[in-house]
Amino acid sequence: MMRPLLAVLRRDLRLARRRAGETLLGVLFFVLALSLFPFGVGPAPDILARIGGGVIWVLALLSVLLSLDRLWQSDFEDGSLEQLALAAVPLELVVLAKCAAHWLSGGLLLVLVAPLLAVLMAMPAEAMLVLPLTLLLGTPTLTLVGSIGAALLLGARRGGALVALLVLPLYIPVLIFGVSAAEGALMGLGGTAQLLILGAMLLVSAALAPFAAAAALRLALE
Amino acid sequence: MPSAEPALFAAQALACARGGRLVFEELSFALAPGEALLLRGPNGCGKSSLLRMLAGLLRPAGGRLLWEGEAVAADLPAHHVRLHYVGHGNAIATTLTAEENLAFSTELLGGTGEHLAAALAAFDLESLASSPGRFLSAGQRRRLALARLVAAPRKLWLLDEPGVGLDRASRARLEAAIGAHRAAGGICVLATHGDVAVPDPLVIDFHG
Structure with a gap:
C-alpha cells in the first residue's frame, strides 16, 4: 500500500530538485516581492512592523497560487496522469502524496x-517564531485546496488566471486566521x-x- | 478464433458519445485468456475512445464491461489494477533517467522491481538506462513506455498504436512481448494501423 505512494513522493521531490529553477521561483517571488515593501511604504520601522504579518501572509498565499500549475499540468500533458489513475492505490491517496511533495518543495521553503x-519587516523578535508557525499550519491547506482548483481547470486555456479566480475566495479564511493568529500572538x-x-x-x-481533486482529475481524463 | 474457454473480459453493447456525437454503438466482444483483440479503422473512428473505455477512464454512454462475468463498473479500482494502458502520451518525465522513469511507473503500478532488468532488456534499453528522458528519441521513449508492460505484470494490456515511432527490430520485440503475455494467459487489446502483427486476433473494424 505504501510503496506506490512513497514512489510518487520520491519522484516528485526528485523532479523538484532537478527543476530547481522552477521550484525556487515561488520562494524567490516571496522574497523579492517582500523586499519591495520597505521601498514602497518607506523604511519607518513601526509601519513595516504593523503591516509585516499581513504582507508576508498575502505574499505566501500568492506564491502558493503561482506554483499550483506545476502540480498537475505536466503529468496531464505527458500521459502520467493516466498512470496515476491506474496506480495500485486509490487516486485519492495519490493526490495526497502529490500535495505532500508539492508542499515539501514549496510551502515548506516559505516557512x-x-x-x-x-x-526585513522590522517585526519584533517573537515574530521569527510565530509567523513561521502560522505558515506551517496554513500553507499545506493552501496547497490542498489549490489542488482542487488546479485539477478542475486542467486542459482549460489560460488555466492559471482562472485557478486564481476559483481558489482565492477559498483562501480568504486561511488568510484571515493566519494573520490574526500571528498578530494576536505578537500583540500579547x-x-x-x-x-x-x-x-x-x-x-x-x-x-x-x-476526494474533490481526484474526482476533478477523473473528469479531466474523460 | 472461436474459443471453448469462458470469456475473461467481455463487452456488451458498448456505446460511446463524444461531445454530443455518437461515435459507435452496439459494440460487443468476448475475450478468453490468451486472446488478442485488434482494433482497426481510420483516424477519429473511436479506437482510442474504446481503449480508454476499456481502461475505465471513460464512462460508456451505454452497455457494459464484464470481467470474469462481474460488471467492471461495480468495482473500477479493482479493474484499474489489473490493466496496463499505453496511450499516446508516454508518461516519461524529461528530467528523470530512463531507469528512474521505469522504476517509478513499476512501483506506482504495484510492481516489485524484480522484472526491471528483464523489462529494459526486452526493449533493448539497457544502454540508455542512465540517459535523461529529454535525450531519448521518439522511438526510444515509446520503447520505455512499453517496457512498463513487462516490468509490472498485469493481466490486461490496452495499447493505443503501440508501434508508432518504432523501428522494425523494436516492433519485433513488441510482438514477442505480446506473444509471451498471451502465452501466459494475458489479454491484449490494441489499436493499430497494421504496423504490429499479432497472430490469430479477433478483429473489430471501425468505419469512419
Whole structure:
C-alpha cells in the first residue's frame, strides 16, 4: 500500500530538485516581492512592523497560487496522469502524496525563509517564531485546496488566471486566521484559538480535498 | 478464433458519445485468456475512445464491461489494477533517467522491481538506462513506455498504436512481448494501423 505512494513522493521531490529553477521561483517571488515593501511604504520601522504579518501572509498565499500549475499540468500533458489513475492505490491517496511533495518543495521553503522576512519587516523578535508557525499550519491547506482548483481547470486555456479566480475566495479564511493568529500572538492577545482553527482547516482540507481533486482529475481524463 | 474457454473480459453493447456525437454503438466482444483483440479503422473512428473505455477512464454512454462475468463498473479500482494502458502520451518525465522513469511507473503500478532488468532488456534499453528522458528519441521513449508492460505484470494490456515511432527490430520485440503475455494467459487489446502483427486476433473494424 505504501510503496506506490512513497514512489510518487520520491519522484516528485526528485523532479523538484532537478527543476530547481522552477521550484525556487515561488520562494524567490516571496522574497523579492517582500523586499519591495520597505521601498514602497518607506523604511519607518513601526509601519513595516504593523503591516509585516499581513504582507508576508498575502505574499505566501500568492506564491502558493503561482506554483499550483506545476502540480498537475505536466503529468496531464505527458500521459502520467493516466498512470496515476491506474496506480495500485486509490487516486485519492495519490493526490495526497502529490500535495505532500508539492508542499515539501514549496510551502515548506516559505516557512523556512519567513523568519528572515520578519526581520526585513522590522517585526519584533517573537515574530521569527510565530509567523513561521502560522505558515506551517496554513500553507499545506493552501496547497490542498489549490489542488482542487488546479485539477478542475486542467486542459482549460489560460488555466492559471482562472485557478486564481476559483481558489482565492477559498483562501480568504486561511488568510484571515493566519494573520490574526500571528498578530494576536505578537500583540500579547494570544493566538491559540486562531492557531487551532488553522489546524482544523488543515485537517478538514486534508480529509476532503483529495476526494474533490481526484474526482476533478477523473473528469479531466474523460 | 472461436474459443471453448469462458470469456475473461467481455463487452456488451458498448456505446460511446463524444461531445454530443455518437461515435459507435452496439459494440460487443468476448475475450478468453490468451486472446488478442485488434482494433482497426481510420483516424477519429473511436479506437482510442474504446481503449480508454476499456481502461475505465471513460464512462460508456451505454452497455457494459464484464470481467470474469462481474460488471467492471461495480468495482473500477479493482479493474484499474489489473490493466496496463499505453496511450499516446508516454508518461516519461524529461528530467528523470530512463531507469528512474521505469522504476517509478513499476512501483506506482504495484510492481516489485524484480522484472526491471528483464523489462529494459526486452526493449533493448539497457544502454540508455542512465540517459535523461529529454535525450531519448521518439522511438526510444515509446520503447520505455512499453517496457512498463513487462516490468509490472498485469493481466490486461490496452495499447493505443503501440508501434508508432518504432523501428522494425523494436516492433519485433513488441510482438514477442505480446506473444509471451498471451502465452501466459494475458489479454491484449490494441489499436493499430497494421504496423504490429499479432497472430490469430479477433478483429473489430471501425468505419469512419
